[in-house]
Amino acid sequence: MLYCVRYASASHPMKTRQPKPAAPAPAAPIWVERGTGTYRRISIALFLAGFVTFTLVYDVQPLLPEFATDFQVSAATSSLALSVTTACLAIAILCAGAGSEMFGRRKLMFVSMGLASFLNIAQAVVPDWHALLIIRALEGIVLGGVPAVAMAYLAEEIHPKGLGMTMGLYISGTAFGGMAGRVLSGVIAEHTSWRWALGTIGVIDLLMTFAFIMLLPPSRNFQRQLGFDARFHLQAWGRHLRDSGLPFLFLIGCLSMGAFITIYNYAAFRLVGAPYELNQTQLGLIFTVYLFGIVASSTAGAMVDRIGRAPVLLTGLTVMLAGIGVTLLQPLLLVIAGISLVTIGFFISHSVASGWVGRMAKTTKGHAASLYLLAYYTGSSVAGWVGGWFWAAEGWLAVAAFTAVMVACGLAAALHLARTHPG
Numbered sequence: 061m062l063y064c065v066r067y068a069s070a071s072h073p074m075k076t077r078q079p080k081p082a083a084p085a086p087a088a089p090i091w092v093e094r095g096t097g098t099y100r101r102i103s104i105a106l107f108l109a110g111f112v113t114f115t116l117v118y119d120v121q122p123l124l125p126e127f128a129t130d131f132q133v134s135a136a137t138s139s140l141a142l143s144v145t146t147a148c149l150a151i152a153i154l155c156a157g158a159g160s161e162m163f164g165r166r167k168l169m170f171v172s173m174g175l176a177s178f179l180n181i182a183q184a185v186v187p188d189w190h191a192l193l194i195i196r197a198l199e200g201i202v203l204g205g206v207p208a209v210a211m212a213y214l215a216e217e218i219h220p221k222g223l224g225m226t227m228g229l230y231i232s233g234t235a236f237g238g239m240a241g242r243v244l245s246g247v248i249a250e251h252t253s254w255r256w257a258l259g260t261i262g263v264i265d266l267l268m269t270f271a272f273i274m275l276l277p278p279s280r281n282f283q284r285q286l287g288f289d290a291r292f293h294l295q296a297w298g299r300h301l302r303d304s305g306l307p308f309l310f311l312i313g314c315l316s317m318g319a320f321i322t323i324y325n326y327a328a329f330r331l332v333g334a335p336y337e338l339n340q341t342q343l344g345l346i347f348t349v350y351l352f353g354i355v356a357s358s359t360a361g362a363m364v365d366r367i368g369r370a371p372v373l374l375t376g377l378t379v380m381l382a383g384i385g386v387t388l389l390q391p392l393l394l395v396i397a398g399i400s401l402v403t404i405g406f407f408i409s410h411s412v413a414s415g416w417v418g419r420m421a422k423t424t425k426g427h428a429a430s431l432y433l434l435a436y437y438t439g440s441s442v443a444g445w446v447g448g449w450f451w452a453a454e455g456w457l458a459v460a461a462f463t464a465v466m467v468a469c470g471l472a473a474a475l476h477l478a479r480t481h482p483g
Contacts, residue, residue, distance in 0.1 A: 090280045094222030098277060102217065103229045105276035106210055110233025112173045112265045112272070113206045115241030116180050116199060117145055119261045121324055122246040122344050123254045125332050130254075131189040136448025139325050143441040144193050145200035146321075150437035152204025153430045154297075165213040165279050165426075172205030173269040180262030184255040207433045212426035215418030217279060221365065227415040228361020232354040235407050239350025246344015296424040300431055305420050305481045308473045309413050312373070314435035315470040316380065316413075318443030319463035320406040323384065325444050326451045326459050327399060336392055349400040353407035360408040364415065370478035373412040377474055380405025381467045384460050409470070410436075420481070439466075 092098050120127070120141045128138040156168060179199040186192045210230060218226050241261060248257035300306050324347075331338045331346065338346075356376075363372045383401025386394060414432060421428030443466065450458035 089216075091219035092217050092222075092280075093219050094225065099218070099222065099226070101275050101277060102214075103226050105272050106214065106226070106230040107233035107236075108268050108272040108275070109169055109173065109206055109210050110230050110235075111237035111240065112177070112268045113203055114234045114237030115244075115261055115265055116176050116203060117149070117241070118142070118238045119180070119241035119245040119258060120145075120196070122242050122328055122340065122347065123249060123257070124325065124328055126249060126254050126340070127189075127192075131192075133189060134448070135326070135329050135451055136445060139444055139448050140193060141196055142321070142325065143445045145196045145203075145441075146437040146444070147441035148197045148200030149203055149207075150434045150441065152201045153207060153433045153437065154204075156204040156206075156209060156430065165209045165216075166273070166276055168205040169209050169213075169276075170269065170273045172202050173272065174266065175202040177262050177266035177269055180265065181259050182262075184259030184262070207429075209426065209429075211414055211418055211429040211433075213279065215421075215425045215429075220419070223418065224361040224364040224415055225358070226361070227418070228358045228364075228411050231357035231361075231407060231411040231414065235350050235353035235357055235403075239347050239353070242347035242350070243344045246340045246347070250340035250344070293427065296427040297431060299424075300421060300428045303420070305477060306417065306428060306431070308477050309417050309420070310432050310435040311473045312377075312409065312413050312470045313432050314439035315466040315473075316377065316406055316409045316439070317436045318439030319380070319384070319466040319470075320402060321440045321444040322447035322459060322463050323387070323399065323402050326447055326456070327387070327395075329451065330456050331392075331395070346396060346399070349396065349403050352400050353403045356404045357407045357411040360411040361415065364412055368482065369412050369416050370474070370482055373409055373416075373474050374471070374478060376405045376408030376410075376412060377467055377471045378405070380409065381464060381471065384464045384467065388457065388460050 092102060124135070124138045124141065127133065127141055128135055131138070156172070176199050179195055179202065183192060183195050183199075186195060211227070214223060214226055214230060244261055244264075245254070245257040248260055327346075328343060330336070331343055360372050360376065380402050383398045383403075383405055386398030386401060389395065389398070414429075417428050417432045418425055443462075447459055447462060450462045
């Protein structure tokens with residue numbers, strides 16, 4: 061170590077000044093390896109987090125025709141029961157991503173899931189349409205503590221060689237939750253009412269929340285930020301937005317999710333009308349095509365680990381576009397087949413894009429994940445609502461054209477990434 065020495069004089073006795081010690085280098089990450097018991101616990105816990113989040117968000121989707129009838133509102137207005145939740149979720153994710161840097165990933169996810177489950181139970185006793193929308197908005201706000209934080213937790217804790225698989229399992233949990241929420245709410249509403257459906261799902265998810273906190277180990281690589289530094293967060297978000305690749309992943313998440321939600325929102329109105337005239341149970345059972353999404357997410361994660369992200373992402377978006385085309389056919393089985401292809405393509409795309417964000421972001425991964433999910437849920441809320449205008453104007457043909465344009469734009473962004481960030 062070097063010292064600065066000032067020699068003694070009559071007025072200045074000799075002093076020795078030492079420089080400030082260098083900041084300690086960050087400790088090497090303590091990765092969780094694939095195949096270990098801890099890896100399995102994390103995978104199951106994050107599967108449950110995805111399940112709870114998406115049952116609570118999407119359990120209202122098959123109930124939109126019921127809301128339109130009970131509250132005497134239009135199809136586009138009834139879609140606000142979902143859109144206000146995803147819009148508030150999009151905004152809350154930014155705050156949650158920043159908050160998790162101070163409070164920790166595990167605690168924030170647990171509190172968010174628990175509060176959202178209680179709010180879902182409260183929806184069972186709302187007196188009117190506006191009260192329902194207020195609770196749906198609050199549910200979106202508190203759920204913001206799960207998606208971005210879950211992605212950041214996995215990127216920090218799981219060894220890069222096993223990240224694709226475990227991210228795929230988390231996305232599988234979101235797929236299974238989305239399916240379970242839609243199917244359960246449809247079946248329960250058919251035999252009781254939509255109020256009983258929402259209350260029952262809230263209770264189930266509360267139990268799942270306690271299982272989650274018992275399984276998930278505390279973070280080992282998380283670096284806590286002391287205090288709230290607005291400049292730090294703004295700089296982190298700005299750095300990700302200036303990145304050469306991340307904004308294209310954000311755009312793909314926005315467009316693919318917007319198209320996916322629009323298809324599901326207005327497929328419900330199409331299938332309860334002539335010539336199909338399905339009841340709530342039959343409509344809910346159609347959402348079992350989400351099982352294909354569960355398989356596709358896990359398969360996509362494994363394929364990414366083998367052949368790279370860009371080829372798998374392009375495949376997912378292409379399958380999604382083909383599925384939209386198939387839904388234009390009239391026979392019910394072909395309509396369901398088209399929805400199945402849209403589901404498979406979407407979950408492949410989302411699994412790859414969300415995992416790629418965690419790898420492409422070199423620092424403040426929670427901020428990068430929050431920006432991706434901000435775009436993702438903005439697409440859901442805006443496109444899901446705007447799609448109602450297309451449905452009212454020209455029916456399913458207009459909805460299919462609207463969603464096909466969005467997916468085609470997503471494909472263009474993916475092609476750019478394939479050229480500039482192959483892997």
